Amino acid sequence: MGAGHGSFVRSIESQVSAGHHAYAGPLALRPPPRDQRRDSAPGEANRFSNRGYYGSLNHNVKATYVLHLGWFIGNPADALEQLGYQAESGPWRNFYLTGAQELRNGVQKLPTPDTASPDTVKAMDLDLFFDYLAMRLKGPEVADKHITLNLEFTDLNQKYVLEMVNGVLNHTEGLQSNQADATITLTRDTLNKIMLKQTTLKDAEGSGEIKVQGEQGKLEELMSYMDSFDFWFNIVTP
Known part of the structure; x- marks a missing residue:
């Protein structure tokens, strides 16, 4: 990783300090007010490798915030598991946890009950x-x-x-x-x-x-x- 790109990543991580002004929902983040928001330095932002072809500053800040202060790590099985733990509805909890189980272990071919007995x-x-x-x-x-x-x-x-x-x-x-x-x-x-x-x-x-x-x-x-x-x-x- 080049020095310029490394500086860009560190500038993103530094913005997590504004995280306490934001709200993280299950899959979204409300950014802090504009007067409390930090942008990358112009020199770093203008580098080709730091442009939006590889993502965006907005999304990168959200991802970094959630990585350190949230539970979503980009793994759908873990996400479904956490949604299941937080669901008050029993059926919804079952849906989420069954989905997490399937993503981790596949569909288990257990003994099948005879529905046409x-x-x-x-x-x-x-x-x-x-x-x-x-x-x-x-x-x-x-x-x-x-x-x-x-x-x-x-x-x-x-x-x-x-x-x-x-x-x-x-x-x-x-x-x-x-x-x-x-x-x-x-x-x-x-x-x-x-x-x-x-x-x-x-x-x-x-x-x-x-x-x-x-x-x-x-x-x-x-x-x-x-x-x-x-x-x-x-x-x-x-």
């Missing part, structure tokens, strides 16, 4: 179940595809029509479509087994638990468009 799947009525499928549909990928299926549940004496069109999955109870790609007859218990991966569509068809009239592969095609979601996901990192 047998009890959960069985507790859904069919309307809620089809809403669940609609939420999992990879909409942008199927925007130009069209599938219509008639479903008959022999144990519940219920009929539905499912239509995947314009990237969404709609269902209507009590109707059947004359233009369906296939009509599928099954029980609710068989549907549960397929969703819980206790059996496959192919095996269920082979055993007679599912009967398909029309295009055989349309139900399997529809299920292939379902997305799956990681339980552990990034909060602050891309």
